[in-house]
């Protein structure tokens with residue numbers, strides 16, 4: 131369980147997040163949504179222990195995130211941020227191996243390399259293993275980073291959960307790989323010790339795959355709960371400020387027939 135309680139974040143006198151509390155348990159697809167600037171990435175960075183809030187607590191199981199060393203946290207929590215550029219000409223398999231660094235003492239073991247091969251196979255990367263990472267397309271690079279973060283938390287810890295935090299993971303993927311990636315996450319969630327939280331913009335994909343949605347707007351929580359309860363026409367209109375013609379195109383299908391209030 132990853133539990134955030136009373137999270138407030140203030141930068142340069144701007145309140146980026148105000149009193150956000152949420153609990154993300156294993157085995158379910160947790161999606162964070164909201165318009166640009168709502169505070170989604172900030173919340174994910176705080177959840178990942180990469181940014182300290184002005185107030186509030188982040189608990190991994192029964193341990194505050196502040197109790198973990200950097201290496202200890204990295205062994206159980208992998209985070210994929212929006213920008214993933216690398217400046218060095220590394221081979222694809224070397225980039226994936228970087229995910230194992232928190233576990234490696236000295237040189238990578240055969241087990242480390244096997245985990246990387248298995249993570250690469252999950253994203254069809256075997257044929258790209260020897261390619262220069264910098265020569266890949268945007269979508270191929272994104273798949274390499276999926277393999278890297280999954281390799282990081284490939285094995286279950288002795289106690290507690292593994293945590294995968296993904297900030298807009300679908301950005302560079304075509305529709306085929308978007309759906310395939312979300313399906314793979316669903317399969318991974320059958321491993322009952324895995325907590326997955328993803329920031330997404332696509333309402334249809336969220337409506338299809340989310341078990342739980344947290345909707346943010348201007349740093350505040352608008353709603354939290356099942357996709358049916360959160361992704362309603364009223365909430366979507368409130369936070370995205372679409373007119374009735376546009377909102378009809380983005381409302382998830384389970385809300386058909388569409389009814390939008392004109393206030």
Ligand SMILES: Nc1ncnc2c1ncn2[C@@H]1O[C@H](COP(=O)(O)OP(=O)(O)OP(=O)(O)O)[C@@H](O)[C@H]1O
Pocket residue numbers: 141142144146164165166167168169170171172173
């Ligand atoms: N260090 C900072 N100093 C001041 N403002 C910041 C800082 N970091 C983020 N912000 C602001 O906080 C707000 C929330 O940013 P955040 O990146 O969390 O939004 P987001 O919901 O992830 O947006 P997007 O969908 O565009 O990625 C934005 O207005 C951003 O400009």
